[in-house]
Amino acid sequence: MYEAVFNKKTCSYYFVEKNLLFVPILASSFVVFLCNATCLDRDPSxxxxxxxxxxxxxxxxxxxxxxxxxxxxxxxxxxxxxxxxCCSTLQVPVVLSGNCEVVVNRSxxxxxxxxxxxxxxLCNMYVLL
Incomplete structure:
Protein backbone atom coordinates (compact mmCIF):
# COMPACT_ATOMS: atom_id res chain seq x y z
CA MET A 1 0.00 0.00 0.00
CA TYR A 2 1.38 3.45 -0.96
CA GLU A 3 0.51 6.99 0.05
CA ALA A 4 1.00 9.81 -2.47
CA VAL A 5 2.53 13.01 -1.13
CA PHE A 6 2.49 16.16 -3.28
CA ASN A 7 5.60 18.38 -3.36
CA LYS A 8 4.38 21.91 -4.23
CA LYS A 9 7.88 23.21 -4.99
CA THR A 10 8.54 20.66 -7.74
CA CYS A 11 4.86 20.13 -8.65
CA SER A 12 5.28 16.37 -8.44
CA TYR A 13 4.24 13.44 -6.33
CA TYR A 14 6.36 10.91 -4.54
CA PHE A 15 4.98 7.74 -3.06
CA VAL A 16 5.60 6.44 0.44
CA GLU A 17 5.06 2.79 1.21
CA LYS A 18 3.04 2.31 4.38
CA ASN A 19 6.14 0.91 6.12
CA LEU A 20 7.74 4.36 5.44
CA LEU A 21 10.14 3.33 2.66
CA PHE A 22 10.37 5.85 -0.18
CA VAL A 23 9.49 4.28 -3.50
CA PRO A 24 9.89 6.18 -6.78
CA ILE A 25 7.12 5.47 -9.25
CA LEU A 26 8.01 5.63 -12.95
CA ALA A 27 4.91 4.22 -14.57
CA SER A 28 3.59 5.51 -17.85
CA SER A 29 0.07 4.71 -16.70
CA PHE A 30 0.24 7.47 -14.06
CA VAL A 31 0.24 10.77 -15.93
CA VAL A 32 -0.20 13.87 -13.80
CA PHE A 33 -0.30 17.54 -14.82
CA LEU A 34 -0.94 19.42 -11.61
CA CYS A 35 0.64 22.89 -11.44
CA ASN A 36 -2.03 25.62 -11.22
CA ALA A 37 -4.64 23.08 -12.25
CA THR A 38 -7.23 23.78 -9.58
CA CYS A 39 -6.89 27.41 -8.51
CA LEU A 40 -9.42 30.19 -8.07
CA ASP A 41 -8.54 33.89 -8.16
CA ARG A 42 -10.45 36.68 -6.39
CA ASP A 43 -9.87 40.43 -6.41
CA PRO A 44 -8.95 41.93 -3.05
CA SER A 45 -12.04 43.36 -1.32
CA CYS A 86 -6.69 29.66 -3.58
CA CYS A 87 -5.40 26.34 -4.90
CA SER A 88 -6.24 22.78 -4.03
CA THR A 89 -3.31 20.92 -2.50
CA LEU A 90 -4.84 17.52 -3.20
CA GLN A 91 -5.45 16.23 -6.72
CA VAL A 92 -6.98 12.78 -6.41
CA PRO A 93 -6.53 10.43 -9.38
CA VAL A 94 -9.31 8.46 -11.01
CA VAL A 95 -8.51 4.75 -10.84
CA LEU A 96 -9.23 2.85 -14.06
CA SER A 97 -8.30 -0.62 -12.80
CA GLY A 98 -11.11 -2.62 -11.26
CA ASN A 99 -8.72 -4.08 -8.68
CA CYS A 100 -7.58 -0.75 -7.18
CA GLU A 101 -9.17 2.04 -5.17
CA VAL A 102 -8.24 5.50 -3.90
CA VAL A 103 -8.61 6.11 -0.16
CA VAL A 104 -8.66 9.85 0.73
CA ASN A 105 -7.77 11.32 4.13
CA ARG A 106 -9.12 14.89 3.89
CA SER A 107 -7.96 15.87 7.39
CA LEU A 122 -0.38 -2.01 -12.07
CA CYS A 123 -3.15 0.32 -10.99
CA ASN A 124 -4.01 2.39 -14.08
CA MET A 125 -5.15 5.91 -13.19
CA TYR A 126 -5.22 9.53 -14.30
CA VAL A 127 -5.94 12.93 -12.76
CA LEU A 128 -8.88 15.04 -13.93
CA LEU A 129 -8.03 18.71 -14.26
Missing amino acids: RGQPGARLDGCLDGNVMRPFNSTWNIENCTECNCTQSGIT ACTYYIQKTSDKPE
Missing part, protein backbone atom coordinates in the same frame (compact mmCIF):
# COMPACT_ATOMS: atom_id res chain seq x y z
CA ARG A 46 -11.75 47.06 -0.57
CA GLY A 47 -14.67 47.28 1.85
CA GLN A 48 -15.68 50.88 1.05
CA PRO A 49 -15.01 52.66 -2.27
CA GLY A 50 -11.69 54.55 -2.16
CA ALA A 51 -10.55 52.76 1.00
CA ARG A 52 -6.81 52.13 1.28
CA LEU A 53 -5.94 48.50 0.74
CA ASP A 54 -3.62 47.02 3.40
CA GLY A 55 -4.22 43.40 2.48
CA CYS A 56 -6.93 41.04 1.27
CA LEU A 57 -10.32 40.81 2.91
CA ASP A 58 -11.12 37.10 3.27
CA GLY A 59 -14.66 37.04 4.64
CA ASN A 60 -14.31 39.08 7.85
CA VAL A 61 -10.54 38.56 8.16
CA MET A 62 -7.99 41.02 6.76
CA ARG A 63 -5.01 39.02 5.46
CA PRO A 64 -1.71 40.90 4.99
CA PHE A 65 -0.11 41.01 1.55
CA ASN A 66 2.25 38.09 0.84
CA SER A 67 0.55 35.88 3.44
CA THR A 68 -0.47 32.24 3.03
CA TRP A 69 -3.14 30.31 4.93
CA ASN A 70 -5.04 27.03 4.66
CA ILE A 71 -8.79 26.61 4.52
CA GLU A 72 -11.00 23.52 4.57
CA ASN A 73 -10.94 20.84 1.88
CA CYS A 74 -7.14 20.86 1.43
CA THR A 75 -6.96 24.36 -0.04
CA GLU A 76 -4.11 26.86 0.36
CA CYS A 77 -4.71 30.58 -0.20
CA ASN A 78 -2.27 33.44 -0.88
CA CYS A 79 -2.82 37.19 -0.66
CA THR A 80 -0.96 39.43 -3.13
CA GLN A 81 -1.47 42.97 -4.47
CA SER A 82 -3.55 41.49 -7.30
CA GLY A 83 -5.88 39.53 -5.01
CA ILE A 84 -6.42 36.17 -3.38
CA THR A 85 -5.48 32.92 -5.11
CA ALA A 108 -4.31 15.11 6.45
CA CYS A 109 -4.78 16.08 2.76
CA THR A 110 -3.31 12.80 1.55
CA TYR A 111 -4.50 9.73 -0.28
CA TYR A 112 -3.23 6.28 -1.02
CA ILE A 113 -3.91 3.72 -3.70
CA GLN A 114 -4.68 0.23 -2.52
CA LYS A 115 -5.22 -2.96 -4.44
CA THR A 116 -8.47 -4.74 -3.76
CA SER A 117 -7.17 -8.08 -5.06
CA ASP A 118 -3.96 -10.10 -5.01
CA LYS A 119 -3.42 -9.93 -8.79
CA PRO A 120 0.10 -8.66 -9.68
CA GLU A 121 -0.88 -5.78 -11.99
Whole structure:
Protein backbone atom coordinates (compact mmCIF):
# COMPACT_ATOMS: atom_id res chain seq x y z
CA MET A 1 0.00 0.00 0.00
CA TYR A 2 1.38 3.45 -0.96
CA GLU A 3 0.51 6.99 0.05
CA ALA A 4 1.00 9.81 -2.47
CA VAL A 5 2.53 13.01 -1.13
CA PHE A 6 2.49 16.16 -3.28
CA ASN A 7 5.60 18.38 -3.36
CA LYS A 8 4.38 21.91 -4.23
CA LYS A 9 7.88 23.21 -4.99
CA THR A 10 8.54 20.66 -7.74
CA CYS A 11 4.86 20.13 -8.65
CA SER A 12 5.28 16.37 -8.44
CA TYR A 13 4.24 13.44 -6.33
CA TYR A 14 6.36 10.91 -4.54
CA PHE A 15 4.98 7.74 -3.06
CA VAL A 16 5.60 6.44 0.44
CA GLU A 17 5.06 2.79 1.21
CA LYS A 18 3.04 2.31 4.38
CA ASN A 19 6.14 0.91 6.12
CA LEU A 20 7.74 4.36 5.44
CA LEU A 21 10.14 3.33 2.66
CA PHE A 22 10.37 5.85 -0.18
CA VAL A 23 9.49 4.28 -3.50
CA PRO A 24 9.89 6.18 -6.78
CA ILE A 25 7.12 5.47 -9.25
CA LEU A 26 8.01 5.63 -12.95
CA ALA A 27 4.91 4.22 -14.57
CA SER A 28 3.59 5.51 -17.85
CA SER A 29 0.07 4.71 -16.70
CA PHE A 30 0.24 7.47 -14.06
CA VAL A 31 0.24 10.77 -15.93
CA VAL A 32 -0.20 13.87 -13.80
CA PHE A 33 -0.30 17.54 -14.82
CA LEU A 34 -0.94 19.42 -11.61
CA CYS A 35 0.64 22.89 -11.44
CA ASN A 36 -2.03 25.62 -11.22
CA ALA A 37 -4.64 23.08 -12.25
CA THR A 38 -7.23 23.78 -9.58
CA CYS A 39 -6.89 27.41 -8.51
CA LEU A 40 -9.42 30.19 -8.07
CA ASP A 41 -8.54 33.89 -8.16
CA ARG A 42 -10.45 36.68 -6.39
CA ASP A 43 -9.87 40.43 -6.41
CA PRO A 44 -8.95 41.93 -3.05
CA SER A 45 -12.04 43.36 -1.32
CA ARG A 46 -11.75 47.06 -0.57
CA GLY A 47 -14.67 47.28 1.85
CA GLN A 48 -15.68 50.88 1.05
CA PRO A 49 -15.01 52.66 -2.27
CA GLY A 50 -11.69 54.55 -2.16
CA ALA A 51 -10.55 52.76 1.00
CA ARG A 52 -6.81 52.13 1.28
CA LEU A 53 -5.94 48.50 0.74
CA ASP A 54 -3.62 47.02 3.40
CA GLY A 55 -4.22 43.40 2.48
CA CYS A 56 -6.93 41.04 1.27
CA LEU A 57 -10.32 40.81 2.91
CA ASP A 58 -11.12 37.10 3.27
CA GLY A 59 -14.66 37.04 4.64
CA ASN A 60 -14.31 39.08 7.85
CA VAL A 61 -10.54 38.56 8.16
CA MET A 62 -7.99 41.02 6.76
CA ARG A 63 -5.01 39.02 5.46
CA PRO A 64 -1.71 40.90 4.99
CA PHE A 65 -0.11 41.01 1.55
CA ASN A 66 2.25 38.09 0.84
CA SER A 67 0.55 35.88 3.44
CA THR A 68 -0.47 32.24 3.03
CA TRP A 69 -3.14 30.31 4.93
CA ASN A 70 -5.04 27.03 4.66
CA ILE A 71 -8.79 26.61 4.52
CA GLU A 72 -11.00 23.52 4.57
CA ASN A 73 -10.94 20.84 1.88
CA CYS A 74 -7.14 20.86 1.43
CA THR A 75 -6.96 24.36 -0.04
CA GLU A 76 -4.11 26.86 0.36
CA CYS A 77 -4.71 30.58 -0.20
CA ASN A 78 -2.27 33.44 -0.88
CA CYS A 79 -2.82 37.19 -0.66
CA THR A 80 -0.96 39.43 -3.13
CA GLN A 81 -1.47 42.97 -4.47
CA SER A 82 -3.55 41.49 -7.30
CA GLY A 83 -5.88 39.53 -5.01
CA ILE A 84 -6.42 36.17 -3.38
CA THR A 85 -5.48 32.92 -5.11
CA CYS A 86 -6.69 29.66 -3.58
CA CYS A 87 -5.40 26.34 -4.90
CA SER A 88 -6.24 22.78 -4.03
CA THR A 89 -3.31 20.92 -2.50
CA LEU A 90 -4.84 17.52 -3.20
CA GLN A 91 -5.45 16.23 -6.72
CA VAL A 92 -6.98 12.78 -6.41
CA PRO A 93 -6.53 10.43 -9.38
CA VAL A 94 -9.31 8.46 -11.01
CA VAL A 95 -8.51 4.75 -10.84
CA LEU A 96 -9.23 2.85 -14.06
CA SER A 97 -8.30 -0.62 -12.80
CA GLY A 98 -11.11 -2.62 -11.26
CA ASN A 99 -8.72 -4.08 -8.68
CA CYS A 100 -7.58 -0.75 -7.18
CA GLU A 101 -9.17 2.04 -5.17
CA VAL A 102 -8.24 5.50 -3.90
CA VAL A 103 -8.61 6.11 -0.16
CA VAL A 104 -8.66 9.85 0.73
CA ASN A 105 -7.77 11.32 4.13
CA ARG A 106 -9.12 14.89 3.89
CA SER A 107 -7.96 15.87 7.39
CA ALA A 108 -4.31 15.11 6.45
CA CYS A 109 -4.78 16.08 2.76
CA THR A 110 -3.31 12.80 1.55
CA TYR A 111 -4.50 9.73 -0.28
CA TYR A 112 -3.23 6.28 -1.02
CA ILE A 113 -3.91 3.72 -3.70
CA GLN A 114 -4.68 0.23 -2.52
CA LYS A 115 -5.22 -2.96 -4.44
CA THR A 116 -8.47 -4.74 -3.76
CA SER A 117 -7.17 -8.08 -5.06
CA ASP A 118 -3.96 -10.10 -5.01
CA LYS A 119 -3.42 -9.93 -8.79
CA PRO A 120 0.10 -8.66 -9.68
CA GLU A 121 -0.88 -5.78 -11.99
CA LEU A 122 -0.38 -2.01 -12.07
CA CYS A 123 -3.15 0.32 -10.99
CA ASN A 124 -4.01 2.39 -14.08
CA MET A 125 -5.15 5.91 -13.19
CA TYR A 126 -5.22 9.53 -14.30
CA VAL A 127 -5.94 12.93 -12.76
CA LEU A 128 -8.88 15.04 -13.93
CA LEU A 129 -8.03 18.71 -14.26
